[in-house]
Amino acid sequence: MAMSHGSVRKMVAKKGLFFPIVGVATLITFIYMSFGGDFSVTNVFMQQHYSFVKVVGHQFMLDDKPFYINGWNSYWLMDHAAGESSRPRVKEMFQSASKMGLTVSRTWAFNDGAYHALQLSPGHFDEQSFQALDYVIAEARRNGVRLIFSLVNNLQAYGGKTQYVQWAWQEGLGISSSNDSFFFDPTIQTYFKHYVKTVLTRKNTITGIEYRDDPIILAWELINEPRCMSDPSGDTLQDWIKEMSEFIKTIDDKHLVTIGLEGFYDSKSSKASINPSKFSTGLGTDFIRNNDIPTIDFASFHMYPDKWIEDNLDEKLEFVKKWMSSHIEDGEKQLKKPVVLSEFGMSSHTKDFEPSHRDKLIKLVYDIMYKSAKRNKAGAGSLIWQFVVKGMEEYNDDFGVIPWEMQSTYNVIVAQSCKLARLHGPSDLKGSLRDVCLRSQQ
Structure with missing residues (x-):
């Protein structure tokens, strides 16, 4: 035709x-x-190049340059990623943090037997919750934020070591009903090792990358705030830290490992007097001894002056100076490792609390860490406890902050991001951070 x-x-x-x-x-x-x-087509766009953060001496290094942490805690990320209505909060958190120049988020990679449980029972996992953790990693990659994943809780929230002990006891395999049996019961150790291996070898359903091969994960944290009060000598916890950190390294030799300590010194330590109370010397932990293990790559500690010290604000801030300086010195002179303040904050329930008091605490912490970084010392950064977004009242505690809704706090945080980025030249000010830093100078 x-x-x-x-x-x-x-x-x-x-x-x-x-x-x-x-x-x-x-x-x-x-x-x-x-x-x-x-x-999947999504994977092509997710494969932005990231290098692994490494430790050289007492510093973090990334692409042959020192790497400093200005970060935050949001323990709730996986939990909220598991719900369709709450998932957008995870995206909002990472996007907002990235715009503030924050480099690292610490969060839970565990939920044992609780609501939205990742581990339903020993060796049995919920795929929907695992996909929620996949989503957290994917959003971190999209926004250039690295992750510190904590693997179990010393406390009962989200299951913790109490849940492991109950599981073993219910199956008639536990040798003790004490929560501290988590650290020495062979059955519980088998449970935990299986859990760790499952997490480390998990293949992300969004990025297509196994967790152990993903450099957006900065480190594995063994346990949040471990204590073993049944053995104040510290030997039980020390053996557990050594065994579990070595076990992780047999599966994943790319990522860094830290413990998750509060940072207290043992009663026999020459630094015991720096502890906030006598109670903190009998918890079966010692900051220097616990971290002096080859398979622990960097030391971390916590700090809550308004919970630990019953003094006025000025005296609490004096404690902050001593506490931080002592631990940074430990990293510099004894451990020869980077030191991170992985939790710190101020409660809004403190007597006579004012938001300006929190700003003073944050600025003091930042100034001490910046001074250490500028001198190439062991202080490697800090993470505020904690950041939340709107609509999270039931998840928020008395430490929670929505920084972009508090201009003075926001300014302090952004200023630290800019100062740390400028340490090694203006070329480190890139993308949205460059714009934020330029505006902060005006």
């Missing part, structure tokens, strides 16, 4: 569009087959 000139032009136009589409489809098919069929 004869065709008009108009029909020919339309056909040529369609072919001009058709061939590029075929070419793109062919390319995607080729990539798909190259990945052995394990491929």
Whole structure:
């Protein structure tokens, strides 16, 4: 059948569009087959290059340059990622933090037997919750924020070591009903090792990367705030730290490992007098001894002056100076490792509390860490406890802050991000951080 000139032009136009589409489809098919069929278009855009953070001496290094942490805690990320209505809060948190120049978030990679449990029972996992953790990692990658994942809780929140002990006891395998049996019961150790291996070898359903191969994860934290009061000598906890950190390294030798200590010194330590109370000397922990293990890559500690010290604000801030300086000195002179203040904050329930008091605490912490970084010392950064977003009243505690709704606090945080980024030249001010820092100077 004869065709008009108009029909020919339309056909040529369609072919001009058709061939590029075929070419793109062919390319995607080729990539798909190259990945052995394990491929999604999303993965192509998720493969932004990130290098692993390493430890050289007493400093973090990233791409042959010192790396400093200005970060925060949001323990709730996986829990909220598991719910369709609450998931947008995770995205909001990472996007807002990235705009503030924050580099690291510490969060829970555990939920044992509780609501939205990741581990339903020993060796049994909830795929929906695991996909929520996948989502947390994916959003961190999208926003250039690295993660410190804590693997179990010393406290009962989200299951913790209490849940492990109950599981063993219910199965008739536990050798003690004491919560501290978590650290020495062979059955419980088997439970925990299986859990750790499952997490480390998990293949992210969004990025396609195994957790142990993903550099957006900065470190594995063994346990949040461990205590073993049944053995004040510290030997039980020391043996557990050594065994579990060595176990992680057999599965994953790319990531850093830390403990998750509060930072107290043992009663026999020459630094016991620096502890906030006599009670803190009998918890079966010692900051220097516990961290002086080859498979522990950096030391971390916590600080809550308004909970630990019953003095006025000025005296609490004096304690902050001594507490931080002591631990940074430990990293510098004894441990030869970086030191991170991985939790600190001020409660809004403190008597005579004012938001300006929290700002003073944050600025003091930042100044001490910046001074250490500027002198290439062991102080590697800090993480505020904690940040939340709107609509989280039931998850918020008396330490929670929405920093972008508090201008004075926001300014202090952004100023620290800019100062740390400028330490090694203006070239480190990139993207949205550059714009934020330029505005903060105006």
